[in-house]
Every structure is written in structure tokens, then in C-alpha cells.
Amino acid sequence: MAESEIKLLGAWPSPFVMRARIALNIKSIDYEFHQEKLGSKSQLLLESNPVYKKIPVLIHDQKPICESLIIVQYVDEAWSSGPSILPSDPYDRAIARFWAAYIDDKWFPSLSGLAKAQGEEAKKAAMDQVREGFLLLEEAFGKCSKGKDFFGGDRIGYLDIALGCFLGWLRVSEKMNGVKLLDAAKTPGLAGWADKFCGDDAVKDVMPETDKLTEFAKILFQAKANAPPPAN
Amino acid sequence: MAEEVKLFRTWSSPFALRVVWALKIKGIDYETIFEDLSNKSPSLLQYNPVYKKVPVLVHNGKPIAESLVILEYIDETWKQAPLLPEDPHERATARFWAKFGEDKVLSSIWSVFIKQGKEQEEAMVPALENLKFLEEELKGKKFFGGETIGFVDLALGWLGNLISLLEEIVGLKVVDGEKFPLLSAWMQDFADAPIIKDNWPPRDRMIVKFQALRDATIVAAAASK
Numbered sequence A: 001m002a003e004s005e006i007k008l009l010g011a012w013p014s015p016f017v018m019r020a021r022i023a024l025n026i027k028s029i030d031y032e033f034h035q036e037k038l039g040s041k042s043q044l045l046l047e048s049n050p051v052y053k054k055i056p057v058l059i060h061d062q063k064p065i066c067e068s069l070i071i072v073q074y075v076d077e078a079w080s081s082g083p084s085i086l087p088s089d090p091y092d093r094a095i096a097r098f099w100a101a102y103i104d105d106k107w108f109p110s111l112s113g114l115a116k117a118q119g120e121e122a123k124k125a126a127m128d129q130v131r132e133g134f135l136l137l138e139e140a141f142g143k144c145s146k147g148k149d150f151f152g153g154d155r156i157g158y159l160d161i162a163l164g165c166f167l168g169w170l171r172v173s174e175k176m177n178g179v180k181l182l183d184a185a186k187t188p189g190l191a192g193w194a195d196k197f198c199g200d201d202a203v204k205d206v207m208p209e210t211d212k213l214t215e216f217a218k219i220l221f222q223a224k225a226n227a228p229p230p231a232n
Numbered sequence B: 001m002a003e004e005v006k007l008f009r010t011w012s013s014p015f016a017l018r019v020v021w022a023l024k025i026k027g028i029d030y031e032t033i034f035e036d037l038s039n040k041s042p043s044l045l046q047y048n049p050v051y052k053k054v055p056v057l058v059h060n061g062k063p064i065a066e067s068l069v070i071l072e073y074i075d076e077t078w079k080q081a082p083l084l085p086e087d088p089h090e091r092a093t094a095r096f097w098a099k100f101g102e103d104k105v106l107s108s109i110w111s112v113f114i115k116q117g118k119e120q121e122e123a124m125v126p127a128l129e130n131l132k133f134l135e136e137e138l139k140g141k142k143f144f145g146g147e148t149i150g151f152v153d154l155a156l157g158w159l160g161n162l163i164s165l166l167e168e169i170v171g172l173k174v175v176d177g178e179k180f181p182l183l184s185a186w187m188q189d190f191a192d193a194p195i196i197k198d199n200w201p202p203r204d205r206m207i208v209k210f211q212a213l214r215d216a217t218i219v220a221a222a223a224s225k
Helices: A015-026 A043-048 A068-078 A092-114 A120-145 A158-164 A168-178 A190-197 A210-222 B016-023 B042-047 B067-077 B088-114 B116-137 B151-170 B180-190 B204-224
Strands: A006-010 A032-035 A057-061 A063-066 B005-009 B031-034 B054-061 B062-065
Touching: A006 A015, A006 A043, A006 A190, A015 A068, A015 A158, A015 B005, A032 B116, A043 A057, A063 A068, A063 B088, A068 B088, A092 A120, A092 A158, A092 A168, A092 B062, A092 B067, A092 B116, A120 A158, A120 A168, A120 A190, A158 A190, A158 B016, A168 A210, B005 B016, B005 B042, B016 B067, B016 B151, B042 B054, B054 B067, B062 B067, B067 B151, B088 B116, B088 B151, B088 B204, B116 B180, B151 B180, B151 B204
Parallel strands: A006 A032, B005 B031
Antiparallel strands: A006 A057, A057 A063, B005 B054, B054 B062
């Protein structure tokens, strides 16, 4: 397939964009990456995603697909001959979708809540929420992985991607607050999983380095008033 | 194999209604367990420990929570009368609109109905913008699913009912037949479809419920100012 038939509109710091890139990597799909500039939106983005005007947007044969988890499912279904991203059993798929929705609806807001929290008390409350979420996810990891390395089993899958994309920002939060949020003592399964996820072939080239992301975070928080929120 | 399908719901939960409609469209036999959310059953707490909410579908002892997740599970497990299209891009589009309904439409409509005066006027702007997107999406189609009810119709359908209830309670027309001809027609066509028509919760009870909810919300908002 010609490279230009597949475009991904995104930005390197966005965990949501990373989800799409990991999915494309799993299927070994070549694509053109269009880096959006912070603080401005390209004409192509505004045309391809008129509803939300956000990244990531996948454009395949000139047809746009929006919303990161929807893109991941699309990649899995459109390139069905490659390694599977979602599990094959309908119940396992439902469980993966449930936890991915939990991550987007509950867990990620607690992590971004930490970044926005003002004062010690608010920060502590936010951190507690993140850690509580990790306890739930640790249990989910145990059930989904069934003793293997990933939520998806032997290979990374939908739920690994849904959660793993946030590891870069998690490390930035830990660094900037001088705390451990993903604690190997409390959540050993997830701690081990995190390292393996970041080392995976489909992930390592698109996971930003913590230092680079920390520098970006500082710029982002300083320019808070003008900067658009990351993706969707 | 004998299938055992149970649905935990309340009489009014619109999210549970989506599941009822899906099960009926596919002709699946199931047992209903009505929950009292002020006194949740041990079963509900066991089956949905994360959210402790309805709906929960239990299939042969295995629970699934979150209505849109349940709809996809039903579609993948029982292949008759498919809810999602076959084509991957069309599926992605359907999921997109269902999520848009969930994330944007509901909250923007609700905002209009719980506000008053100038705040209400301001709340109308995003609500109408969101409805315009849906109006566009209906071009050339009777239902979001095409000729027949599909995933997006089930995801958005109760919204049509809620809108008509709220319009009656507040005396404000939001889905104007002139501004939104396709959406108005869809709301009617969806409500008239046999399976849907037979499964709405009683309208008078819903009016009482939403009137009370709206009043309580307005009081709470005034108190917190």
C-alpha cells in the first residue's frame, strides 16, 4: 500500500496519538506522520475532525477516523491479517473495552487532575486517586494476563495500549512531584508490566523520553492559557 | 447449551434501555432483575464492583458492565440482526457517533434544561451545535444505521425521548422541526418502531422523576453560589 494513503495527524507528546502509532506498528503499517504544532491546528486537522478538532486523526484512503481507541479498533479490523490487537473471545473483548473505558473516564482524569491540583492537600488527594486506580488495574492485570507478560497475554494488546500510553506522563508526574505513583511493592504486576511495555518493539520508538517530556511539560504548564489540551 | 442471560436494570435507566432494545432486536431471551439503587443487591455489587451501577448483563454467569460495551458484546455473541455494520470504516464512524452522544450531546442538552435565563441561552449554543452535527449525519438516512435501527440509534435513541420529556417540563423547544427536520423525523421514527415503542418507561413517571431531578439540581446550584 502506498505510504501516502495512510496519514496520522498527531504530536509526539500526546499519549492518545501514541495509541494510534503503537497499533500501526503492531500491524507493521507504513504511514505519514503529520506533526501538529502546539498552539495551532492545521487545515487538514480542522477538516478531518470538525467535531472535536483534536489529534489523533488517522486518514486512510482519504477517510478520517477520530478518537484514539476507535482508531486502535479500526486498525485492528481494517488490517485483520496482522497480529490481533483485541482478544478473540467476545467476553475477553468486553473486559478489555470495559477497562479501557475506565482508564479514559476515571483513571486518566485523576492523573491529569494531579497536574492541575493546587496546594499540598489537593495534590495528595489526586495522588491517592491515581494510586487507588492502580490497585484496581493491578487486579485487572492479574485476571487479563493470566500469568503472562501483558494484559493481552503473550503480546501487547488493546488494554496494554490503552494504559501504557500514559507511562511517559506518569513518570513526568512522579519526577515533578518527587513521588512514586506506580509502586512495585503495592502493584508488582503493573510495575513489571510497565517495563516490558516500554521495551516492546511496537512501543519503544514512540514512547517519549521522560527528560524530553518533562521539558515539554514545563513549557506546557507555563503557557497554560494558550496551549490546547492534549488530544482526546 | 442453555443460555442464561440476566439483565440488572432500573425502571428508568436509559443506559439499561439500550441493552433491553438490543436484546429484543436480536430476539434473545433474558431475565430482568430490577434494582433499587438506594438499596443495591449483593449480586449487583458483586457483578459490578467498580461502578456499582446498572445496567449489568450476566451471560452464563459472566458479568459485563457499561452499556456500550454490553451492546458490542451482544452484537459479537449473537450474530442475527447485526447492530454494527461490517465495513471497518463504517464501524469506526458508528462508534464515533455513539461516543459523541455520550460525551457531548447528553451533557450539553442537560445543561440547557437545568439552567435558567441568560445562562440557559448561553447553554443553548453548544447544545444546538452538537445537534447540528447529528442532523448532518442523518442526511440521506432514515436511521443512523441506515434503513434499520443500528448501534448509533440505540446509543442515541433514549436521548430523543429525554429531550421530548424535558421540552415538556421546561416549556422550551430545542429540537425545532424547522431547524432540525431530519432529527425530528428520526426521533419520531425511532419512538414509533415496534420494539422501541413497547419498551419505554411510563411517561408520567418519567416526567415526575425528571421534574424532581431538575428542581433538585437548580436548588443545589443556587445554594452553592
